[in-house]
Structure formats: structure tokens, C-alpha cells
Amino acid sequence: MAQGLTWTVEDADSMTQAEIYGEVLTQIGQQNEKVVALTADLAKSTKIGRFWEKIPERFYNFGIAEANMIAVASGMAETGLIPVVSTFATFASMRAAEFVRTDLCYQKRNVKIIATHSGTSFGTAGTTHHCIEDLSIMRTFPGMTVIAPADAYETARAVSAAIEMEGPVYIRIGRGFEPPLHKSMDFDFEIGKAIELREGTDVTVIATGVTVLHAVEAADRAQQQGVSVRVLDMHTIKPLDVEAVVRAVQDTRRIITVEDHSTIGGLGTAVADAIAASGKGCAFAKLGYQDEYSIVGYPEDLLHIYKLDADGILETIGLVLKQDFEQDENWEDEI
């Protein structure tokens, strides 16, 4: 549990991921009067409406106008408030991108964005409502912390930790109907520190967000086939836990990244950068949307189609185990 703030989520099993963050944020708001909640006509969809019910005097609905909302949040932060802004990821990260960059990151304002319906979690809404670009966009803004929690419990921990730290934070979650990864709130969570969910020596799957659960399932199935798979829950994309990545390269020499996001600029790119900088060679595969717009569909179908579920990850584990790579300093045999 984060220091300073105390909150509990009772009856978590009957609450969706989004409802849990709404509940936790409300409890934090009741303890810290600096916390204000903002939305753009999505109070109900993003579940920040819970805050509205309980603390209406510190809740602001800006209508369907995201750019304005981000700049207003920046102004509020200048006065010492801690604005928590919630809207769909596609609007927070793209519609309002220049405001996030100029008014929050450049100006070092203490604003937290909770971006819901990320990836293809709102799959049937159509591609306008998918968001497979936000991790990439947000990573490039200096000073931005970028988190993609794996489930509701992690989201609650991330929201709490984000409010306790100074500076802009982007928390990317799904639509809120995703199944839980953790069984309770009782696990170590620290921004910038990966959680090792499975030990393993043959290959490491580094996953973020909703795909972490699938990575765990894939690892467990691989184990039955005699393949030892390490699973890292890389909930923080920035700052990246480089040490955990390099240790995984050192120990397993085969790395797969998985994200409900484009393979350009997100987790996979961040991990690839870390591996390249380490000077260590390894077999490597990035799972995500391969420079294409995701099609319409149920989220679970889309994760399957794009090989981001346990089946797809398991298949990729098989491929990566066969992938050749240079393990020593002699490259002659590679040519």
C-alpha cells in the first residue's frame, strides 16, 4: 500500500477494473482535498463519476472538449491542486496531445491522466475508438511517467502511487471489463519496477496492460511442455525498468514483448532500446499491432487475431526458441 493514503476495495470481485479505480480515486479524494477530478462528458463511461457522486464540489465536467480540459487542469495544478483527468485514451493522447505536451509535460504540472478504453478494449466501437498509439506518443514527452496496469488491483495501486508522486502521469487502462491478474491488493507495486510473475530460464515474456494475464497463461502452458518462461509485468513503460530487461537478456537470452498497442514506439520499442544499449545479443520478437489499424471486434477476439492472447504468445515462444542469434563475438558463422 502506498504511504500516506489509505484505501480499501471491498467486494473487488464484483467490481470492474474501471469501477475499482473510480472507487479508489474517490477514497483518495476524500482524504486529500487537493485532488480534483475532471472529465469530458465521460464520467459514466470512465467511472470517474463515482467521484462526482461523492465529492461534487471538486468534480468538473468540461463537455466534449479534451484540449481545453487538459489546459484547465494545468492551470489548476499551478494553484497547487492535483487534477485527475479521465477520458478515453484516444482523445487524451491524440486529440489533446499538444496540450498534454505543452501544458503538462513542458510546464511540469502535477496532473494525472487516467486514459480508459485503450488498445482495442472498446473493440466493437470501431477503429476510431481504438487507441494503439498512446504509449508511443506519451513516452516521447520529457517528464511524463507512463503506466499501463495489468488489472484493476494494479490500477488502484498505480492511481494511488501517481497521486503521491510529483509530476504528470499517464495511466492507460482498458474498458474495465478485463479479468483480474492479481488475487488481492497484496503485492509489491512500485512505479518503474517490473513485477516478476513467473520465474523462467528459457525465454522471457515482457508484457504490459491487459496482455500480462495472457502472458502468464502462456507461461503456464509452456511449462507443461517443459519450457521455462519468465514473465515480467512491465506496468511502467516510462521510466522503464532497464535492469529487469537486461537481467532477463542475461538469464534467458530470448525476449518477447507483448502489448495491446502498436509495435512502433511502445513497450517493444522501449525494451529493444534497452537491449541495444546493453550491448547484449538475444533473440527478440515484438507482439502488438504491426503498423496497421486494428479491425472491429470483441476485445478477446482481437487479442486472439493479433496473437496477443495466450495462444499467440505461446506460438511466438515456439518461434523465438528456434530463432538463431549471435551468442559470441565470432560473427563469421552468421554470414
Next chain:
Amino acid sequence: MLSNKERKFLEDTARRLRERIVEVTYSCGGTHIGGAMSQHELLIALYYKYLNIDPTNPRWPNRDRFVLSKGHGGVGHAVILADKGFFDTALLDDFNKTGSPFGMHLDWQTVPGVDVSTGSLGHGLPLALGMALGGRLQGLDYHVYCVMSDGELQEGSIWEAAMAASQFKATNLTAFVDRNKFSLDGPTESIMALEPLDKKFEAFGWRVLSIDGHDFDQICEAIETAQAEKEKPVIIIADTIKGKGIDFMENQAAWHYAGVDAAMRDKALESIRKMK
């Protein structure tokens, strides 16, 4: 109505600092001098008569806030902040130089007295609204003033903020339009027409005051009317002249951004000294 003494003080200060803007423009190679001249009386009235600020404590929580939403007017703002004592005027010698605290658009993190960093148009009004709502929520009785250009009203985010300010009855926010009628490429009405501007803001729920933006009596009366308004946010549409005070620059879009050589500087100073 201003006393003769007050009016003379404001006019003398405006003239003195206009000259300084010209000097900085000469020394740094180029500034947004046209817009700095059109906004000038609005900023002078605010900084020398109304803003409750403390140059020795620039981040005092209960200070009035000022947002230059038309961030390109930064040279005019910087000259005033130096004169008010936020920093040494000699620092302006480095204006726009490599490693300088001053870009053309001022940054709150490097220039004492600046409340928010502006430059990207269309941000200032929502930033100012955020500070107004933040102050009100925390029971702080400061006022927020925001000066926009007319060209930047073409940005959609201004109208998003205009809607929100009236929705939230942000009466501790007063906005100005420096209506000099030019943007970079030419007259606003031929590039992308803004009129009828007063009716647009009225329709968005604002109280609109239209004044001569170079007349201190009108400026001060409008500010005091805005301060007393308790129902609606107030916007003061200030009719101004781009390049005001420098005869060869007035109403010329070409002087949106430009440098001056020594001869032009001297001509500009001579023109300013002839102002009433």
C-alpha cells in the same frame, strides 16, 4: 476616470517601456514588435495599476495571475517584468540568445514573474480558466487576467474555454482581445474572419466590453467594470493598432516579427517620443 497624475504616469511608463522594447529588438536581432506595441497599454495598466503581485515573491499563492496567451508578445511582457523588479533589466541583453532565459515566448520556469509558459496559441484562455477555478475552489480571492491576440481566436480551444468559463461562471477571470486586426499572413478579416466578435462572445455567455486599447481611461474603466461583475466572465475587446507608436510600423503585417538596424531604431525611438 483617472486623475491627470495617474494618466500621465501610465502614459510616461508606456512610452519609456516602448523605447526599451525597441532597444531589445535592436540588440537581439528581431522580435514580435508589432504585437508587442498593440498589447502594450493593456499590460501597462494591469502591471502598474491593478495586479496584486510581489516581485520579491513571484510565486506567492494569493497573487493575481497574468497570462499572455499571445505568447509572441513576450518581449513586451519581459520588459515590464524587468521594470517591475522581477529580475535585472541587464538580463534582457541576452534576449533570444543561445542559453538565454528568454525565448521569444516566455517560460515560467526561467523568467520570474511569468505564471504560465505560452507561445502555442489557443492555450492561454483555458490555462487562465484553470487558475481561476483553482483559486475559487481554494478560497483565494485573486483575479486572473488573460490577454489574447485576435488571430489566436481562430483556434478551437479558445471557444472550448469560452464555453467552460461561462458554464462555470468564472467571474474571477477577465480576458482581453488585442484586436489589432492582423495576423502573420495579413488582415484577420481576409485570412479567416472573426467578426462579429462581440456577438460571438456574447453568444458564448460572456459580458463584452469594447474599448480603445490604447486609451488608459477606457482600459481602466473596463477593468474595474470587469472586477465588479459577479454573474459572467468579462471579455474586453480592445481595438488596437499593430506597431502602435512607431509610425512606419503601424498597421503593417510585415512588422509582425522583424528586426531593426541602428537607423530604424533611431527612427522608431523618435516616433515613440512624439507620442502624446
